[in-house]
Amino acid sequence: MDEHDPVDEGEFVYRRIPPVYCDLGLPIPIQREAFRPSANDDTGLSVFRANFAQPRDTLVNVDPAKAKDYFVARLLVSDLVKLGLTVKPDPLPAGPPGHAVIPELSWPVYQANKQNLKPILVELAKLASAAIVHVPT
Amino acid sequence: MEIIPILNGPIPTDVWAHETHAPNGALAKSAAPWEPWLQKIAEYQHLGDDWDGAGAKAPSLELVESAVGLAHLLRDREMLPPARVAPGIDGTILFEWQFPDGTYAEIEVVRPLFAEVMVIEPGKPARHWTLPTE
Numbered sequence: 001m002d003e004h005d006p007v008d009e010g011e012f013v014y015r016r017i018p019p020v021y022c023d024l025g026l027p028i029p030i031q032r033e034a035f036r037p038s039a040n041d042d043t044g045l046s047v048f049r050a051n052f053a054q055p056r057d058t059l060v061n062v063d064p065a066k067a068k069d070y071f072v073a074r075l076l077v078s079d080l081v082k083l084g085l086t087v088k089p090d091p092l093p094a095g096p097p098g099h100a101v102i103p104e105l106s107w108p109v110y111q112a113n114k115q116n117l118k119p120i121l122v123e124l125a126k127l128a129s130a131a132i133v134h135v136p137t
Numbered sequence: 138m139e140i141i142p143i144l145n146g147p148i149p150t151d152v153w154a155h156e157t158h159a160p161n162g163a164l165a166k167s168a169a170p171w172e173p174w175l176q177k178i179a180e181y182q183h184l185g186d187d188w189d190g191a192g193a194k195a196p197s198l199e200l201v202e203s204a205v206g207l208a209h210l211l212r213d214r215e216m217l218p219p220a221r222v223a224p225g226i227d228g229t230i231l232f233e234w235q236f237p238d239g240t241y242a243e244i245e246v247v248r249p250l251f252a253e254v255m256v257i258e259p260g261k262p263a264r265h266w267t268l269p270t271e
Binding site for chain 1 (some may be wrong): 189190191192193205221223224225226227231233235237241243248255257262263265
């Protein structure tokens with residue numbers, strides 16, 4: 001299996017969640033802002049394929065002082081497809097392994113279609129909230 | 138859901154601006170039970186860029202003051218305090234409500250004296266509008 005191989009709908013992907021966007025005391029612990037693309041997400045929102053990385057691996061290129069407080073959530077690709085999203089391989093030479101993007105959630109697409117995409121971000125937050133696979137130690 | 142009529146009510150620019158630029162400053166006023174959230178929002182004025190370690194932009198002081206002013210305005214209208222407030226990754230500030238019936242509501246202050254509202258009630262399409270309303 002190669003990181004460049006197409007992403008199967010049966011795969012899981014990980015999304016790292018900054019601590020400010022996860023409150024385990026709420027019915028929906030994860031805030032939808034955790035899925036909002038930033039200006040750096042010019043080709044799509046970053047996720048990591050579970051076939052190539054462990055949850056903790058996804059945090060290696062986050063500032064170490066802050067990475068220790070991050071959560072990681074897991075999403076089933078077929079659930080993303082039901083929301084009209086796709087996952088495309090986008091390996092990073094410097095890692096972390098299994099990097100992929102959701103092109104429908106790139107910065108330019110989000111800026112052009114924010115009103116329609118915000119409810120989808122809420123749905124992503126609900127899905128992710130049901131599968132938090134890494135909590136700060 | 139009582140939040141909806143309050144959010145749907147008129148929020149004119151001058152009323153919001155008055156709360157934001159109150160004599161003692163919006164950041165200095167007290168407003169229990171919103172107090173913990175007001176304190177949290179006020180703390181966002183000290184965020185710097187890259188506050189999340191992944192490149193997030195910090196909100197401006199003017200935007201923080203607007204968010205505090207809006208919170209005072211909503212508190213004055215006896216709106217329930219939010220379930221969560223958070224800084225956005227692009228320099229915005231979010232208020233979020235989650236209700237037992239599954240209703241989700243949020244206000245995102247995206248620039249000084251301007252906010253985007255979204256309400257999602259179960260089984261209904263999301264509704265969007267902006268503040269101020271007039």
